[in-house]
């Protein structure tokens with residue numbers, strides 16, 4: 248029997264990026280080794296600050312080409328004080344270009360507790376944080392981040408400046424469909440919460456109209472509601488379970504709300520993300536993006552880089568999302584998530600599961616990776 252081969256481009260990046268990515272690679276290699284049906288071909292490329300140091304630009308042409316030809320991309324994190332805001336070339340410019348060139352318009356960030364045993368780490372009271380299961384779907388390449396902008400008069404005499412929030416019907420339709428497909432992939436289907444500022448903004452009025460029409464006409468089996476962004480921000484910290492399901496929102500609101508909801512589980516180091524391209528054109532229960540970039544939600548954490556103590560779980564869970572969304576491999580994706588939960592829950596030294604320093608433990612990055620691999624071997 249011939250096994251299917253998938254090409255996965257790995258961009259370790261800067262700071263703790265290479266450290267956490269190394270553990271996710273171990274996990275993917277075990278998944279590949281244990282499967283008779285498919286084979287993962289992993290190849291690393293330079294991207295971010297390390298690429299600026301090596302070749303003078305954050306996104307070398309060879310990296311761009313490899314990404315375009317990949318089945319999926321796994322990234323660590325990029326940037327750091329060495330390439331700060333005043334540097335002529337910055338790593339973040341490379342990331343914006345990469346997202347735009349690959350058409351990665353849908354950013355998916357689950358914000359749920361990987362384990363009940365982490366409730367103590369949430370900044371919210373346990374009775375408020377318990378049972379939160381929110382997936383934020385943020386539009387990533389439109390709105391105020393990419394609309395026309397201008398500063399009136401030249402520096403240092405700028406006396407007015409503006410950014411333009413633009414959304415087309417097509418842009419709202421495709422992100423709504425992604426949210427709907429994700430809602431449908433759960434059993435039972437998740438509820439959708441669309442978030443906007445339709446009482447003030449014209450772009451939000453269009454957003455609300457298109458979301459309503461798309462969901463009503465194409466996904467009659469799904470339930471949805473609308474929230475104003477200011478009220479939603481309040482609900483996320485006061486009654487987050489009310490927003491359980493899929494939150495769908497535009498770029499700027501999504502930037503803020505996804506960071507806000509990501510603190511609920513207790514550490515930045517725990518959470519994965521996916522940025523997807525390729526619109527689902529017809530309503531169906533199966534969602535296959537044309538390309539996806541997967542990365543933990545945290546940054547390069549220069550304060551702890553090189554010490555081997557970063558939490559690799561967000562990156563390992565990003566690898567699970569990669570298998571699920573880009574390669575359609577639900578079973579190993581689920582197995583990785585179960586293995587992570589097992590490591591967090593199985594009592595280690597002091598009564599609770601194995602933890603890195605961000606969760607009050609002493610485990611190293613490598614120890615967590617090794618234990619996840621060990622747990623995974625029993626689940627695949």
Ligand code: ATP
Nearest residue numbers: 326515516545546547548549550551557558559605
């Ligand atoms: P960026 O601008 O790249 O998003 P940031 O300034 O938001 O970066 P991070 O790099 O995410 O910040 O780090 C914020 C804090 O969280 C730091 O103290 C860092 O050490 C900690 N942190 C981030 N990721 C991890 C991780 N995987 N494990 C442990 N601690 C982490």
Ligand code: MG
Nearest residue numbers: 506544545546
């Ligand atoms: Mg940040």
